[in-house]
Amino acid sequence: MSNQLLSKSFYERMAKLEPRYPTKQALLLPALHAAQDELGWLSPEVLEEVGEYIGIHPAQVREVASFYTMYNLKPVGKYHLKICTNVACCLRGADELVEHCEKKLGIQCGETTQDRKFTLMEEECLGACGTAPAMMLNNDYYENLDMTKLDKLMDSLE
């Protein structure tokens, strides 16, 4: 039994979900979300603990966690910026927004600032095409973006 990195409330949250699925393995995606909500990212040790909870081989947890882009298998900054650059958004200037952020933060897309405050990523279509350009900041959507709005938002983040 590995050291418990996940809190009691994680286990309580999962226990509530258990009766809603016929198999324990179906809880894997919700468990990974819950673990990431708590710890910000999923280290190999956390994945091992999730595997023990579900009752599957640690490799099975890793194969699932590495398939989906929302699971952070590396630490991310306090503010995780995911700017959509897919069709509708790139038609409305998303590429320029990404370039602007790269210059402003001094990092390339995919990287995290030295002070661990910002991680910048390109993202696929977020389903906000009518209000493009759009991005996710942690769990929230920001739409109808332009450079000014983006600057204002980023400057306001502590």
Add this chain to the structure above:
Amino acid sequence: MSNHETLFIQHFSEESRPLEYYLKKMGGYTASKKAFGMSQDDVIGEVKKSNLRGRGGAGFPTGMKWGFIPKQSAKPKYLVCNADESEPGTFKDRDIMRYIPHLLIEGMVIGGYAIGSHQGYIYIRGEYTREAKLLEQAIDEAYQNGYLGKNIQGSGFDFDLTVHRGAGAYICGEETALLNSLEGKRGEPRVKPPFPAQAGAFGGPTIVNNVETLASVPFIVNQGGEWFSKLGKLEKSGGTRLFGVSGHVKKPGLYELPAGGVTLRQLIFDHCGGILGDKKLKAVIPGGSSAPVLTADEIDVVFDIEPLMKIGTMLGSAGVVVVSEDYCVVKLLTRITKFYAHESCGQCTPCREGCQWMEDILERIEHGQGREQDLAMLLDIANNINGRTLCALGDAAAGPVMSFVKKFRADFEAHIRGGKCPNA
């Protein structure tokens, strides 16, 4: 502009979310009550009469799909709502879920009743964090007021509903990949047969329906399949549908119109106010990025499933992306192909290897390092992927490549010969 009946769009605002609004202003939960008084076959019959076709992209007649579920089953049956909405250019299900979640919930209750399922799941894309929470709150409301759970509205019918979040994988919009993801596995599509109606979620008979499809069901039950069918302007396509328009139009956003009620030109120029900056129209992606592109001369087509199929493209998720002369189509196609390469699950050879290969070639062409033989090779690769893969993602990647290169060949050649974008 609404000189026709609309079912959804007038409710797309924050006030519509609470149960009270749904009960008072939308005749909430009367349809399910009515359905409980009908036989399962009669409910399915109404949906068949309605000519409701799957709104996720495949356009399969919903009533027929529900009819595939066997009456008897050793394993429990499941109704799964596909709320993965990740097709680029598509953004309609989001509004249904965040503004009128109870409509979706009731649609699922009726669907569950019709097919004999007591467990429903809403598989919602992971990025819709807020929408998932709002759905869960609405579900709690429904449980607390007896519209979900045991003995719904005294009918004797039990139905449980659970929201299950995805985690960032477009391929999970494919129904069998979605089922694998629901079961806690990698979102990889399955070999068919068996089809989900025989063995789907957890091995049991399963129906997977799009959000908008299920949201249409309460209306069909309350006002009849025939009424719904007549809302649509074409014989095989019933109801209204939500069209999402984005890109270089003056008024991007959602538009609810009768199925087959407009041409693409009318949608873009009459409803969306025409091209941004009054520029010239260059290209239209009609049904999410998987749909083969149309040129400015091809937009007089009636904007529905069969007419679009006839001209070699598809309605898909009705996500229209409009491109004016202001944007380089080579860059656009490169970005689209990059999307498919990124989202490929990697199982089957043509998609796994071919999509990345196409992306690499297009990147070279975009950056002025294209070669004479690249276009022929690109088309050949797309041809070798199309129709040869385990699921439709391969076709979705090949279609845009084939259509863009064929219809805008001059642009690609300009990049290859000139070594840079003439648009820049």
Add this chain to the structure above:
Amino acid sequence: MPKCIIDGREIEFTPGETIIQVAERSGIKIPYFCWHPGLSVVAQCRMCAVEVEKMPKLQTACSTAATDGMVVNTKSARTQQNQKSVMEFLLINHPLDCPICDKSGECDLQDNSFGYGDAYSRYTEERRTYVDLDMGPVIKKNMNRCIHCTRCIRFGEEVAGIHEMVALKRGNNTEISTIDGRPLETDYAGNYADICPTGSLTVKDFRFKKRVWYLKKTPTVCEGCSKGCNMEIHQDNNEIYRCVPRENVKINKYWLCDEGRFNFQYIHDTSRSVDPSINKNGVWESTDWGSSIDAAKNALVGKKVTVLVGSDLTQEEAQLLQEFLPKHLPAAEVYHFGTPGVLSAQDDAPADRILKRKSKTANLHGLEKLGFKPFEKLSAGTQSVLVVRGGKAHLPELKNVEMVGIGVFLKDHAQHFSVILPGAAFAEKSGTVVNFEGQEQKFKRAILPPGQCKPLSEILMMWMNRKTASGAA
């Protein structure tokens, strides 16, 4: 019985069979990578796609059930074009490692490329590469060669019962491996290399030792336990380089456990006794057959003797002893021995959920069928013990008795013996063994016995014909 038509041939089939199963057993070759008769169907490689009348798209033969009246064309122009295109896709990232790759000569990718692919490549982009982590002592991984057929993943999950081989990431970057460089846990790791259609997973023990086209292959039966898994010995110049499983749908299907697979190594152990030897104060001295037989007779004739017959011997060898012993050691008590804790056939049971059994000798059930009794302990007053051993039977710890050995012994393990008359190991003789289900299986000799090792029949003949200096027998 329903019939389908494949390439113009009408073939009867059992409902439920897929096109590829019908074709395989009818001698019609359809190329494939991801399909394996012992694993689930995934239809991922797309190599087996064939043309089926009335179906607009090509259908993968591995996942399409044959139907009555179905017309299949496995050689049509469309089929062939698809095969070329799949081969092209697989080779765009595959390194040209053939000159240094163990799999060369038995590689599905090579064979299918030669048989169905084009002879040139149009690929000019950069190739995808991986960094390999270790996977333990049995299997060597070379991910650059992988064609993502996922046979290994399915094997781990479905046969070995450990879901340790997984696909990480997705799309073109998918890597298939254990995680974090963890060694494979399963005792069936060798099978990974058998099923891998390329040189991505190879056996470390065999690595770089021999080009496969030099190997002579002999069908045989594994002596590792009483399961009787079917096996093949691959040798060149009387040296065994590896053993691989042989298909037997009833016994071991397509698999071998690692114990059985690598069991052969003791046969070439340098401390194996290959000359007739006499133990002179703890030092083994090689001598001639005559002297050693004399020494053996000295130790056994006229004494109170127990004869221990290894259950790793064949039925033929055991029957020889049944004829020989009453005449030449008439008062001897005769027992069979083999595995500690598994005295008789009744004690034999499965040792895991896959193949292994508790009896670590192959012929326990055969010897009991012949009437041999299990050895428990020496009777009081026993002076000498004759141990006749095929190679794997576990030597019991016996004290205060003189020990003579006929058969296969490693000198280091037989320090307390006084004479060894070296015999043939299982790979060096032909014979019959009986497995746990009573199944009689014959196997043929694969290599010659080394040194002066002789078959048991010859040793017993020499004993019978040996006269002492005085002329007495």
